[in-house]
Amino acid sequence: MFRKRKKNTSLRIEVREVLRGCEAGRLQSVGYMQVIPLVSDLNDDRFVSPVQCDADVYTTRYGTLGFRNPSDSVMIVPCHAGYVVKQHAQDHAMAHAGVVAAAGDRRYNTAACIQASQGGFIKKGSYRMLILPHALREHALRKRGEKNYQKLWEDISVFNQRFGVTSQGHLEYFLQAFKKELDEFVAEFECVPRQIGAIVLIDDRVVGIERAPSHAYWQSIWPSLIRECYGSLAIEAAKANGDRPPERSPRLSLPVEIASLEELESLIAEIASQEDERARSTVRELLDEPLDLQHEETVADVSIDTATSEHFTGQVIREGEKIVYASLPATSAFVKSQEWTRAEPFAI
Amino acid sequence: MQNLIATQVDDRKQAFVLTETQRELLPLAFGSFLDSVATATGRGTFYNSREEQAAAVEAAHRDLFDIDRDVYTAALMLPGVTDYSRQIGVRRLLQATRDGGILPAEFEAVAITCLVRGLPTQRMLKLFGMLRRDRVNNARTRRLILSEILGADGLEFWAVKYREKLRVALTHAWGRRMASILRNVLAKSPGDRTEKESKIVRQNVNRFVRDHAVDRVEQCVRFVLGEENDVTLDRLAAYRDAKSDFDRGAVLPPETMEGLRSRFHKDRTSGEVLELTKSQLTTGQRIAVQRKAEQSGVEVKFDPARYDAVRLYVYAFEMGMTDAIRQTLRDKAEAAAARLPVRFERVGVLIDASQSMMGHDTQALRPIATALALRDLLSTTADHAVAITADGRATESYELVEPSGDTSLAAGLVQLLKAEPDVVFVLSDGYENAPSGRFGETVAAVRRIGIQTPIHQFTPVFAAESQGVRTLSDSVIAMPVSKPEAIGFGLLKALIESDVDRGVAALFGMTKVAGYLPAA
Numbered sequence: 001m002f003r004k005r006k007k008n009t010s011l012r013i014e015v016r017e018v019l020r021g022c023e024a025g026r027l028q029s030v031g032y033m034q035v036i037p038l039v040s041d042l043n044d045d046r047f048v049s050p051v052q053c054d055a056d057v058y059t060t061r062y063g064t065l066g067f068r069n070p071s072d073s074v075m076i077v078p079c080h081a082g083y084v085v086k087q088h089a090q091d092h093a094m095a096h097a098g099v100v101a102a103a104g105d106r107r108y109n110t111a112a113c114i115q116a117s118q119g120g121f122i123k124k125g126s127y128r129m130l131i132l133p134h135a136l137r138e139h140a141l142r143k144r145g146e147k148n149y150q151k152l153w154e155d156i157s158v159f160n161q162r163f164g165v166t167s168q169g170h171l172e173y174f175l176q177a178f179k180k181e182l183d184e185f186v187a188e189f190e191c192v193p194r195q196i197g198a199i200v201l202i203d204d205r206v207v208g209i210e211r212a213p214s215h216a217y218w219q220s221i222w223p224s225l226i227r228e229c230y231g232s233l234a235i236e237a238a239k240a241n242g243d244r245p246p247e248r249s250p251r252l253s254l255p256v257e258i259a260s261l262e263e264l265e266s267l268i269a270e271i272a273s274q275e276d277e278r279a280r281s282t283v284r285e286l287l288d289e290p291l292d293l294q295h296e297e298t299v300a301d302v303s304i305d306t307a308t309s310e311h312f313t314g315q316v317i318r319e320g321e322k323i324v325y326a327s328l329p330a331t332s333a334f335v336k337s338q339e340w341t342r343a344e345p346f347a348i
Numbered sequence: 349m350q351n352l353i354a355t356q357v358d359d360r361k362q363a364f365v366l367t368e369t370q371r372e373l374l375p376l377a378f379g380s381f382l383d384s385v386a387t388a389t390g391r392g393t394f395y396n397s398r399e400e401q402a403a404a405v406e407a408a409h410r411d412l413f414d415i416d417r418d419v420y421t422a423a424l425m426l427p428g429v430t431d432y433s434r435q436i437g438v439r440r441l442l443q444a445t446r447d448g449g450i451l452p453a454e455f456e457a458v459a460i461t462c463l464v465r466g467l468p469t470q471r472m473l474k475l476f477g478m479l480r481r482d483r484v485n486n487a488r489t490r491r492l493i494l495s496e497i498l499g500a501d502g503l504e505f506w507a508v509k510y511r512e513k514l515r516v517a518l519t520h521a522w523g524r525r526m527a528s529i530l531r532n533v534l535a536k537s538p539g540d541r542t543e544k545e546s547k548i549v550r551q552n553v554n555r556f557v558r559d560h561a562v563d564r565v566e567q568c569v570r571f572v573l574g575e576e577n578d579v580t581l582d583r584l585a586a587y588r589d590a591k592s593d594f595d596r597g598a599v600l601p602p603e604t605m606e607g608l609r610s611r612f613h614k615d616r617t618s619g620e621v622l623e624l625t626k627s628q629l630t631t632g633q634r635i636a637v638q639r640k641a642e643q644s645g646v647e648v649k650f651d652p653a654r655y656d657a658v659r660l661y662v663y664a665f666e667m668g669m670t671d672a673i674r675q676t677l678r679d680k681a682e683a684a685a686a687r688l689p690v691r692f693e694r695v696g697v698l699i700d701a702s703q704s705m706m707g708h709d710t711q712a713l714r715p716i717a718t719a720l721a722l723r724d725l726l727s728t729t730a731d732h733a734v735a736i737t738a739d740g741r742a743t744e745s746y747e748l749v750e751p752s753g754d755t756s757l758a759a760g761l762v763q764l765l766k767a768e769p770d771v772v773f774v775l776s777d778g779y780e781n782a783p784s785g786r787f788g789e790t791v792a793a794v795r796r797i798g799i800q801t802p803i804h805q806f807t808p809v810f811a812a813e814s815q816g817v818r819t820l821s822d823s824v825i826a827m828p829v830s831k832p833e834a835i836g837f838g839l840l841k842a843l844i845e846s847d848v849d850r851g852v853a854a855l856f857g858m859t860k861v862a863g864y865l866p867a868a
Contacts, residue, residue: 028754029783037754183400188781190703192753250783258793265762268790272759275783 010294015309016287018211018316018326022197026272027279029251030188032237033230034204036279038197038211044324047213048073050081051129051220055100057083058124063149065092065111067100068124074300075100076213078221079315079327080132080140080229082114084172089120091172093132093152096144096306097315097327099299110144112152116169131224133174133232134207135159137329138313141306163235175228178235185231186223191215197326198222199283200230202237204251206282207335209312211326229329251275291316291328310334365450366849370415374852375845377411381423383817384408385433386828386837387809405436413440418449421459422855428834434463435475439482442489457488464496468632472496473510476517485520493521498556498565507568508587509601514572522552531573534566598624602633619644631655635663642667652676657684657724658831661717664748674746681724681745684832692771695730696764697723700776701737702755707809716751718808718830719775725832726773734767736760756782757820758790761803765794771802777809778818778826788821795823806835 025037050057053071060066065083069075077100082093091114100106114132132140139155153169160167160174167173175182196218197211210225212218252271258264293305293316302319307328314328366374388405413420423429424437438460446453464472476493479485497517500506506514519527530552533545541549549566557565567581576588583599590597590605591612597605602625609621622637623646629637634650641648652660652673657680664673705716724745727733735743738760743749757780764772780787791803805826807817819826829835844851 026754026756026782028781030781031784187704187779188784190754190779190781192703250785250789252783254789254793256796258797260797261762261766261794261799264790264793264797265759265766268759268762268786272756 010292011305013291013293014287015209015289015291015312015328018209018291018307018323018328019197019283019287020323022211024199024279024283025192025195027275028189029275031234032203032241033185033189033226033234034201034251035189035226036199036201036283037192037195038199039192039194040196041194043194043196043215044213045216046073047076047217047324049129049212049217049220050075050077051224052216054126056124057122057127059090059092059111059122060107061109061121062090062113063092063111063147064107064109065094065122066105066107066124067098068105069100069103072102074102074302075104076217076302076317076325078129078131078224078325080137081224082130082132082171082228083122083127084114084130084175085122085127087120087123088118089122090118090149091115092122092149093130093140093171095140095146095151096296097304097317097325099297099302099304099317101300104300109147111149112140112143113149114152114156114169114171116150116153116156118170129221129224130175130227131221131229133159133171134229134329134335135162135232135236135332136171137229138332141313141315144306163239174232178232181235181238182227182231185226185234189222189226191219191222195219198225199286200225201282202230202233202335205330205335206286206311207233207330208314209286209326209328211323213324217325233335366416366852371848373415374412374419374848377408377415378419378423378844378851379841380408381412381420382426382837382841383807383826383828385423385426385429385437386830386834387807387817388430388433405433409433409436409440413444416448416450417441417444417446418451418455419852419855421456422451424463425459426834426837426840426855428829428831428837430830431467431471434467435471435478438463438475439478439484442479442486442492443482443484445486460488460492464492469502469506470510470513473513473517476520477513480516480520490521493517494552495556498553498569499558503565503568504581504583505601507571508583508604511572515574518569518572526552527573530569531575534570534573535575594620595624597621599628600625601628601630602626602637617644619646622646622648635659638663638667653679656831657681657721658714658717661720661748662713665713665717669746669748677721677724677746681721681728681832684725685728692730692769693732694767694769695726695733696767696769696772697726697733697735698757698760698764698772698774698776699723699735699737699743699749700755700757700774701749701751701753702779703752704755704777704779705751713751715777715808716749719806720749721832722773722775722806722808722829722835725835730770734764734769736763754782755780756786758786761787761790762794765799765801769801771804774803774805774820774824776805776807776820778805778807778820780820788823791821791823 021042022038022040025039028035048071050067053069053075055075056068058066067077077094077098079097080094084091092111093114094108095110095112098108136152136155136159140152143151156171157168163174165174165177194215196215199206200208208230212221252275254267289309289311291307291309293307296304296306302317305316307314307316311330311334312328313331316323317325384405388401421441424434441456441460446456479489497514529548533541533549553565553569554562564581567579567584571579571584579585579588586596586599590600590608594613594616597608602621605621605625606618609616622641622644626646626648629648631654634648635655637648653676657677660673660677699719705719707713707715723735727735727745737743737749738757740760740763757774757776803824805820805824806829807826808829817826817828827841828837840854843854
């Protein structure tokens with residue numbers, strides 16, 4: 001499947017390669033958001049996240065974000081990891097993923113400031129990690145090579161305006177304005193045993209595929225993914241529905257006329273099985289999509305590729321042929337346009 | 349089930365009078381308050397940060413306090429209120445000057461003393477620290493701090509264990525200048541003090557101390573204020589001497605000796621400290637240090653009977669279930685069930701054993717431990733009980749259930765109802781996701797079928813975002829419970845919602861403050 005490649009060469013794979021070794025777990029659904037857990041017996045504990053190893057994070061100049069990996073394992077900095085700190089310091093986020101060798105220290109001068117008109121550098125320390133909101137990730141990835149700390153300010157301003165937040169270039173105002181809603185997303189979805197990834201849907205549309213090297217890694221980054229990255233999209237869906245809170249009823253409802261507990265029991269099982277099948281078919285739809293990998297760099301024997309397809313754009317980290325990490329948010333065009341094949345509503 | 353409350357209500361004519369506004373506002377505020385005080389611990393949960401929890405708890409306290417401070421005070425005295433809730437309740441009572449209330453003023457003074465004495469020492473001192481932080485320093489507060497510290501039998505032990513916290517509390521009560529004066533005056537023997545100095549000691553120290561304990565307390569105060577020379581009390585002298593002689597630390601609390609070891613005896617190990625001081629371990633420490641003791645090869649005995657069922661379950665999760673623990677859990681469940689004036693023929697218990705029942709790192713396993721302790725109690729109240737997890741697995745009483753996975757309770761509910769129980773109890777944090785809303789929909793379907801079996805939800809987790817406990821269904825009342833003994837909370841909440849006057853009377857009855865009601 002994979003061949004040895006030189007730097008800046010590209011390779012085409014299919015989404016099924018990213019999901020290799022995974023199975024779809026039971027769909028979790030709350031309000032506008034649905035999550036299909038990806039479970040697997042492949043569990044590679046040689047890689048850690050900045051959250052797992054309590055990495056020191058800092059900035060040395062505007063646009064330069066540093067990471068010190070105190071662990072004996074290779075640290076994978078998730079694609080578009082960011083830090084909003086309670087300091088007189090400019091908040092920063094990565095424009096791509098990163099890899100820091102065991103006990104290593106690495107600075108990325110391609111990082112972006114996400115807090116315009118704030119001076120100061122982030123002191124070395126352990127902070128809560130976020131993943132940039134979904135709508136900003138495509139912009140960040142496109143500008144991943146630019147050494148310009150202001151590169152996301154305009155995008156953040158447009159993003160804020162969409163939510164009625166007026167502050168220009170300040171992501172923290174969005175986070176503040178929607179703190180309660182974002183926190184609830186973390187509360188609603190639970191990690192399941194052996195989970196190493198997820199396919200995230202908003203309003204039945206696929207908005208991202210995420211995969212981590214291990215269950216522990218996944219548990220450590222999931223709150224950041226569900227909160228800022230995909231939570232922001234669910235808030236947008238609520239806004240599109242006139243700020244109407246999503247109904248607490250399931251998407252596939254029980255029929256009104258039920259005669260007995262036995263019938264009720266079989267209907268619950270039947271609907272669960274339909275939902276399960278719908279989750280599987282959603283994954284199936286994705287499998288054949290071609291994914292172009294553009295090699296970015298190789299560090300500590302793992303390579304970072306930028307992945308683009310008709311519907312997704314993100315990054316993949318591989319060790320040889322084995323994909324250990326993938327973050328593939330759907331493109332904004334796809335999010336807006338897709339009309340995903342949906343299962344027929346249950347009826348008897 | 350309301351008989352549980354009714355049996356505790358004083359049937360005398362109630363002399364307190366609630367205004368119409370109070371009647372209107374109390375049910376909502378009281379419900380939210382009970383949810384908070386039964387479950388809030390001041391720590392983060394699986395779902396909410398510490399700050400979110402604190403803000404929601406403060407709001408719940410403020411709302412009830414503003415309606416009536418005596419109802420608020422009585423509610424703080426309910427069995428099962430968390431220590432954290434009592435701390436912030438006492439702080440609020442001390443902070444606000446008394447103005448109104450439906451009971452006589454002396455009730456509040458006695459209640460505050462009761463509440464403070466009910467706190468474990470470290471939490472009492474933490475409360476005093478909160479009072480200092482919030483600059484609460486009126487005469488009531490100063491008197492409370494000084495009488496509780498200086499009048500305590502265990503002051504010598506506290507002095508070596510909580511030296512800094514005591515110094516902070518006493519300095520807050522006396523003021524820095526007076527603390528400094530006292531340190532100098534107490535350095536003199538009573539015979540060498542001037543009349544003025546003796547008066548200062550009498551007014552600030554001795555009037556809070558029983559006569560025979562004056563010398564002991566004066567030494568402790570000197571020690572707390574930083575003077576170690578010439579102390580003769582055994583523990584105080586041991587603290588001073590253990591800096592040079594490790595073995596003298598045998599009478600010190602382990603954490604105190606551990607502090608001295610890390611500073612003055614770096615060649616000694618923590619295991620040696622544990623071996624040296626194991627006779628000084630408190631009840632709580634004996635169970636908490638089991639893992640460390642096992643690793644260090646030190647045998648620390650503890651008596652399971654001295655711990656509540658929730659603590660024993662947390663212990664069993666960490667160290668493994670044993671026959672002794674199982675037997676103690678059985679004894680406790682049977683004793684608690686015997687105190688409940690309700691019995692059932694058939695009970696169904698549905699346990700949410702999803703990942704979120706693990707709880708936050710700072711209170712790991714507490715939600716599932718509470719659920720399992722409740723399972724045992726509820727099962728014991730019935731002649732025939734069926735307890736299952738959400739995925740339909742039967743669980744035996746006094747056995748562990750590891751939390752993992754998503755939350756889907758609907759199928760489990762139907763499975764239980766098929767066994768035709770008198771009542772179903774759902775033990776869950778209220779977060780459902782596979783999918784959200786299915787449980788509520790299922791309850792509605794069950795009712796449409798014509799099955800009216802009561803379904804109750806008991807929730808061991810406070811949810812900041814819903815300002816109380818989180819309900820699985822609009823038609824099922826969620827009742828907060830942090831330990832089996834607090835099972836009456838939910839019933840009291842239901843009573844106040846249906847009849848405020850009777851509910852408040854029940855509250856005063858349950859908290860044994862009925863004696864403060866004027867005679868009929």
